[in-house]
Amino acid sequence: MEEVTSLESQEYFINMGPQHPSTHGVLRLLLSLDGEIIRKVEPHLGYIHRSIERMCEYDSYQQIVHLTDRMDYLSCHINNEAVCLGVEMGLEVEVPERVKVIRTIISELNRISSHQLWWGVMGMDLGAITSFLYGFRDREMITDIFEETCGARLTMNYNIPGGLMFDIHPNFQKRTKEFVEHFKKTLPEYDDLLSNNVIFRERTVGVGKISKEDAISFGCTGPTGRASGFSCDVRKHDPYSAYPQVDFKEILAEEGDCFARYKCRIDEMWESLSIIEQLIDNIPEGDYKVQTRAVIKLPAGEYYQKVETARGEFGVYIISNGAKSPYRLKFRSPGFSNLSALNKMAVGGKIADLVAIMSTIDLVIPDIDR
Amino acid sequence: MKEIIQYFKDIAFGIKSLIKGMRVTGHYISRPSKIITQQYPENKETLQMFDRFRGEVVMPHDENNEHMCTGCSACEVVCPNGTIEIISKRVEMEDGKKQKIIDKFVYHLQMCTMCGLCIPACPTDAIVMSNDFEHAVFDRSQLTKILNKPGSKIMPGIK
Ligand code: SF4
Numbered sequence: 001m002e003e004v005t006s007l008e009s010q011e012y013f014i015n016m017g018p019q020h021p022s023t024h025g026v027l028r029l030l031l032s033l034d035g036e037i038i039r040k041v042e043p044h045l046g047y048i049h050r051s052i053e054r055m056c057e058y059d060s061y062q063q064i065v066h067l068t069d070r071m072d073y074l075s076c077h078i079n080n081e082a083v084c085l086g087v088e089m090g091l092e093v094e095v096p097e098r099v100k101v102i103r104t105i106i107s108e109l110n111r112i113s114s115h116q117l118w119w120g121v122m123g124m125d126l127g128a129i130t131s132f133l134y135g136f137r138d139r140e141m142i143t144d145i146f147e148e149t150c151g152a153r154l155t156m157n158y159n160i161p162g163g164l165m166f167d168i169h170p171n172f173q174k175r176t177k178e179f180v181e182h183f184k185k186t187l188p189e190y191d192d193l194l195s196n197n198v199i200f201r202e203r204t205v206g207v208g209k210i211s212k213e214d215a216i217s218f219g220c221t222g223p224t225g226r227a228s229g230f231s232c233d234v235r236k237h238d239p240y241s242a243y244p245q246v247d248f249k250e251i252l253a254e255e256g257d258c259f260a261r262y263k264c265r266i267d268e269m270w271e272s273l274s275i276i277e278q279l280i281d282n283i284p285e286g287d288y289k290v291q292t293r294a295v296i297k298l299p300a301g302e303y304y305q306k307v308e309t310a311r312g313e314f315g316v317y318i319i320s321n322g323a324k325s326p327y328r329l330k331f332r333s334p335g336f337s338n339l340s341a342l343n344k345m346a347v348g349g350k351i352a353d354l355v356a357i358m359s360t361i362d363l364v365i366p367d368i369d370r
Numbered sequence: 371m372k373e374i375i376q377y378f379k380d381i382a383f384g385i386k387s388l389i390k391g392m393r394v395t396g397h398y399i400s401r402p403s404k405i406i407t408q409q410y411p412e413n414k415e416t417l418q419m420f421d422r423f424r425g426e427v428v429m430p431h432d433e434n435n436e437h438m439c440t441g442c443s444a445c446e447v448v449c450p451n452g453t454i455e456i457i458s459k460r461v462e463m464e465d466g467k468k469q470k471i472i473d474k475f476v477y478h479l480q481m482c483t484m485c486g487l488c489i490p491a492c493p494t495d496a497i498v499m500s501n502d503f504e505h506a507v508f509d510r511s512q513l514t515k516i517l518n519k520p521g522s523k524i525m526p527g528i529k
């Protein structure tokens with residue numbers, strides 16, 4: 001009988017997901033492991049594919065807007081805005097100043113609420129349930145604002161091509177100011193609870209590094225790219241709506257690890273608060289929409305509009321042949337590109353690091369799998 | 371030597387950070403008035419929804435059992451997913467003319483995405499969104515609703 005002399009380990013595979021709580025949805029990762037060390041991560045997609053792009057080819061331009069709610073549901077208002085801006089670009093209509101300012105305020109509220117949820121869930125992924133409850137406590141104020149003005153808490157569908165579905169609620173400004181005041185007091189608590197926590201730091205500092213060159217070549221955008229030093233904020237580089245008039249910093253970091261991505265998002269919340277403060281008292285009077293035709297037909301041609309969602313650059317590419325639905329419509333979703341960098345970040349780390357990395361990329365699966 | 375000092379520094383930082391976190395928790399434990407949790411099924415009587423909240427599509431009727439829907443199908447066309455089905459019929463009016471009126475306004479609640487597009491599309495404001503959000507039923511067929519009440523008529527004067 002041959003004697004086994006070697007204690008060398010063997011590569012083996014396990015599935016993480018599609019029903020794993022830390023994948024935040026139905027994402028299946030095929031991990032190739034050597035002991036607990038990750039050798040390769042292969043994402044398998046398709047569990048919630050709804051063929052949204054195909055559906056768009058049969059829908060009118062007004063109907064397309066509400067489908068984008070169902071992609072990145074945490075930045076649904078910003079997604080809606082991308083489609084509306086694209087259609088407005090094709091129709092060559094200029095929306096009133098009032099619409100631009102309101103869209104920007106709600107986009108920033110949306111970004112904060114998305115980051116709050118991410119912060120809570122990130123803590124929970126790393127084993128701290130407390131942060132989840134704190135994140136949701138503050139997010140509740142924003143969802144109330146949305147519910148009052150837009151009529152829904154999550155899938156708001158408040159933008160329409162040409163403006164907004166209805167004017168802001170009379171309470172909107174008051175409530176938003178209350179929220180800004182409240183959140184300025186509670187955001188430092190986030191640092192006390194998580195950012196400065198020793199266990200949290202041990203699990204994030206230096207974990208899941210990605211260099212600036214890699215981040216660019218994988219197409220990482222949003223806080224994921226900016227944490228590696230890749231300046232990619234669409235609000236700065238290609239401003240739309242009311243962003244040209246506001247003063248804000250693009251948050252950049254150099255390290256490219258989990259903690260840098262975490263810090264970028266926390267700092268972005270401060271910037272969003274300052275944008276809201278600059279605009280909330282200066283909402284110009286005027287109409288809340290320009291009348292468009294009941295059946296919108298874009299002139300034949302190609303239109304691309306990009307916006308900055310909470311996760312990165314979201315693009316809508318419309319090819320129109322002059323009919324009432326697009327000939328082809330392509331979404332460039334930030335989650336998909338950011339996910340592609342996961343393998344690069346995770347190789348060589350442990351499984352527990354992978355959970356931290358996935359949290360800091362802030363994946364929303366319906367955004368990846370359209 | 372340096373490592374040893376660093377080691378103790380790390381421990382001190384760790385303990386300090388944990389105490390900081392516990393202080394936030396302690397702050398809220400000792401102030402129950404700051405808790406914002408709503409006790410949902412218990413507060414059903416007092417629960418106030420925002421008036422714009424989109425719960426489901428309803429068709430208001432007045433006291434004479436009259437609605438404002440002409441059966442023009444504008445809402446059916448604008449709906450992205452076939453939630454609304456208008457079944458109309460032709461009837462003879464008193465003056466002998468034939469007119470198309472609505473027979474059934476079928477609303478498939480299970481397909482509705484609450485996008486709200488149908489409400490502004492209606493030229494006569496015959497449908498509105500209600501605030502009711504408790505839609506759970508035991509059988510799917512209960513979700514298909516006929517919105518115009520039996521025996522209802524169109525309000526006079528609505529064209
Ligand atoms: S809310 Fe939207 S999905 Fe629902 S019936 Fe109206 S148009 Fe259709």
Ligand code: SF4
Nearest residue numbers: 439440442443445492
């Ligand atoms: S509800 Fe309004 S839009 Fe729909 S069929 Fe009746 S009148 Fe027309």
